[in-house]
Amino acid sequence: MKMFSPPISKQQFSRMFMNQKKIIFLLMLFGFLIEFLYTVILATSTIRQFAESYFKLMPPMIKQMMGFMGENIMGSQFIAFGYTHPAILFMLSFVSISIASRYITGEIEGRSIELLAIRLIPRERLVVSTYGFILTILFMIFVSMISGSLIGREIMGIPEDIQPVLLIKIIAVGLLFFAAISALVTFISTLHSERGSAMAWSIGIILFLFVFDALVRLWPKVSFLKPYSLFNWYQPVNIATGKYAFFIGVPLLTLIAVVFLSWAVYHFKRRDL
Amino acid sequence: MNFSIQTKNLIKSFGDFKAVNAVNLQVPEGSIYGYLGANGSGKTTTIRMLLNLLKADGGQIEMLNESIPKSFTKVAPKIGVVPGEIKLYEEMTGLQTLDYFQSFLPSEPVLRSQLTSDFKLGQADLNKKTRYYSQGMKQKLLLIQAMQHDPDLLILDEPSERLDPLIQQILYDYLKAFQARGKTVLFSSHNLPEVEKVCDHIGIIKDGTLLVQDKIEDLKGKLPRTIKVFFKDQIDTKDFNGQTFSVIKSDKKSIELKITGPLEPVMRILKKYPVHDLEIPESSLESFFMKYYSE
Numbered sequence: 001m002k003m004f005s006p007p008i009s010k011q012q013f014s015r016m017f018m019n020q021k022k023i024i025f026l027l028m029l030f031g032f033l034i035e036f037l038y039t040v041i042l043a044t045s046t047i048r049q050f051a052e053s054y055f056k057l058m059p060p061m062i063k064q065m066m067g068f069m070g071e072n073i074m075g076s077q078f079i080a081f082g083y084t085h086p087a088i089l090f091m092l093s094f095v096s097i098s099i100a101s102r103y104i105t106g107e108i109e110g111r112s113i114e115l116l117a118i119r120l121i122p123r124e125r126l127v128v129s130t131y132g133f134i135l136t137i138l139f140m141i142f143v144s145m146i147s148g149s150l151i152g153r154e155i156m157g158i159p160e161d162i163q164p165v166l167l168i169k170i171i172a173v174g175l176l177f178f179a180a181i182s183a184l185v186t187f188i189s190t191l192h193s194e195r196g197s198a199m200a201w202s203i204g205i206i207l208f209l210f211v212f213d214a215l216v217r218l219w220p221k222v223s224f225l226k227p228y229s230l231f232n233w234y235q236p237v238n239i240a241t242g243k244y245a246f247f248i249g250v251p252l253l254t255l256i257a258v259v260f261l262s263w264a265v266y267h268f269k270r271r272d273l
Numbered sequence: 274m275n276f277s278i279q280t281k282n283l284i285k286s287f288g289d290f291k292a293v294n295a296v297n298l299q300v301p302e303g304s305i306y307g308y309l310g311a312n313g314s315g316k317t318t319t320i321r322m323l324l325n326l327l328k329a330d331g332g333q334i335e336m337l338n339e340s341i342p343k344s345f346t347k348v349a350p351k352i353g354v355v356p357g358e359i360k361l362y363e364e365m366t367g368l369q370t371l372d373y374f375q376s377f378l379p380s381e382p383v384l385r386s387q388l389t390s391d392f393k394l395g396q397a398d399l400n401k402k403t404r405y406y407s408q409g410m411k412q413k414l415l416l417i418q419a420m421q422h423d424p425d426l427l428i429l430d431e432p433s434e435r436l437d438p439l440i441q442q443i444l445y446d447y448l449k450a451f452q453a454r455g456k457t458v459l460f461s462s463h464n465l466p467e468v469e470k471v472c473d474h475i476g477i478i479k480d481g482t483l484l485v486q487d488k489i490e491d492l493k494g495k496l497p498r499t500i501k502v503f504f505k506d507q508i509d510t511k512d513f514n515g516q517t518f519s520v521i522k523s524d525k526k527s528i529e530l531k532i533t534g535p536l537e538p539v540m541r542i543l544k545k546y547p548v549h550d551l552e553i554p555e556s557s558l559e560s561f562f563m564k565y566y567s568e
Contacts (some may be wrong), residue, residue: 005346009377011373011376011377015362015365015373019364110359110360111356111357111358111359111360112359112360112361112362113326114321114324114326114354114356114357114359115354115356115359115374115418117324117325117326118324118325118349118352118354119349119374119377119378120377121345121346121349121377122346123325270328272326272327272328273321273326273327
């Protein structure tokens with residue numbers, strides 16, 4: 001009788017968690033504080049006035065890129081912007097890249113895969129476990145971010161339109177977006193045998209996607225390419241203003257995640273280690 | 274004869290380089306099989322194909338009566354492996370490392386306490402993170418993880434590297450004990466005296482081709498050797514030229530013979546003469562190995 005092996009190995013999962021627990025805590029704290037800071041800025045009128053005049057000074061293209069078009073920023077827009085702050089994007093992308101390259105390519109580079117692949121079988125469980133771990137960390141960070149927004153809203157007593165349902169929509173799309181990014185970098189990690197090259201390729205591709213998104217937003221001649229930009233499908237400000245096309249974004253991001261994860265599993269199953 | 278490992282025409286190339294070329298490895302059940310070859314001869318590539326780490330370009334593998342890679346899942350829990358050079362998880366202690374690799378197996382680490390004690394890896398060492406381990410300690414830890422669940426088949430890639438002679442001897446004793454319990458060991462090495470000392474079977478690989486494999490005793494019997502016989506009386510040297518032996522040197526009461534086959538035919542002739550003394554040096558696998566490798 002064939003024994004059933006769950007796709008995620010609890011041993012591998014707990015090893016990764018034990019290794020990363022301090023960093024996970026720090027990232028959660030960082031995410032919480034960033035979103036809390038946005039509520040503080042929103043609630044503190046002088047800072048808000050400063051932020052609003054700062055945004056007003058920005059060229060329209062930049063505001064368009066950031067998702068702000070109006071002169072008067074809505075509270076929900078302002079809070080939603082906190083979820084696309086470059087520091088947040090960098091942090092969440094870095095989580096995916098560093099975990100995938102360490103626990104997939106790093107195992108091959110250090111040749112510990114020679115022991116792991118005869119114990120953690122079938123070997124593709126390593127890929128699925130790592131991907132599952134990345135999603136778990138992203139979920140925990142998003143939860144701490146939403147906690148920062150909600151706790152901030154309560155403490156600061158912000159009488160504006162920051163509804164928990166809006167935040168839930170933001171984290172659902174955010175998780176889906178980073179699930180797609182993580183599947184892509186997981187796939188890249190399965191292609192390489194050196195951690196450095198896996199990281200370099202992953203960072204390079206994500207930066208390219210980011211710059212491509214900036215270009216299609218800022219350069220009217222290529223704005224028709226906007227739907228083809230991956231980052232176009234993570235726009236919390238659009239979610240806040242009701243402009244996000246969920247019926248396209250959700251299936252598209254799901255498809256990207258499924259395709260790249262399946263490809264990663266398929267490739268890792270067949271490759272030489 | 275049953276084989277714990279059997280390959281048929283196993284092939285692996287890396288680009289134009291043929292690392293393993295039609296290797297027919299036959300590791301008998303209950304043997305300690307020395308897989309001997311110089312660095313880069315194809316030993317590790319063969320082992321990595323056995324362990325489903327590399328996909329063979331051609332040929333078949335059977336391990337513990339299962340086809341590999343198809344049934345590797347069934348075989349894996351029954352094997353213990355010491356890979357060539359690996360980086361241990363430095364953030365883990367020795368004990369956590371042993372627990373981690375054991376946790377994937379359905380069996381218990383029945384031999385762990387005996388092994389840690391015999392390999393002199395005490396509790397204090399086991400509680401240290403492996404980043405603080407010396408090379409020798411890392412190797413001992415790898416050996417313990419390979420043997421702790423008492424596997425049916427041990428696959429060891431140059432296992433005695435970095436071990437001191439005392440621990441090497443303990444390892445050899447363990448391997449003999451494994452064999453005594455009907456288990457099989459594939460012992461890859463480039464060190465001939467070690468293989469001669471530990472193993473009962475040998476396979477010699479050069480440039481990806483398996484040159485010879487046999488029981489060490491049988492192989493020695495087939496190797497050319499020189500014997501010297503001293504007689505009490507004069508002899509007739511004509512008697513001492515046969516298909517598998519010939520006279521190298523002789524005088525009235527002694528003779529030096531080169532034998533290229535079994536000893537029996539020579540012994541039959543010797544029975545006719547009153548032998549005073551006989552010198553039969555141990556046949557040298559080393560010269561055989563060197564001959565193959567220098568060709």
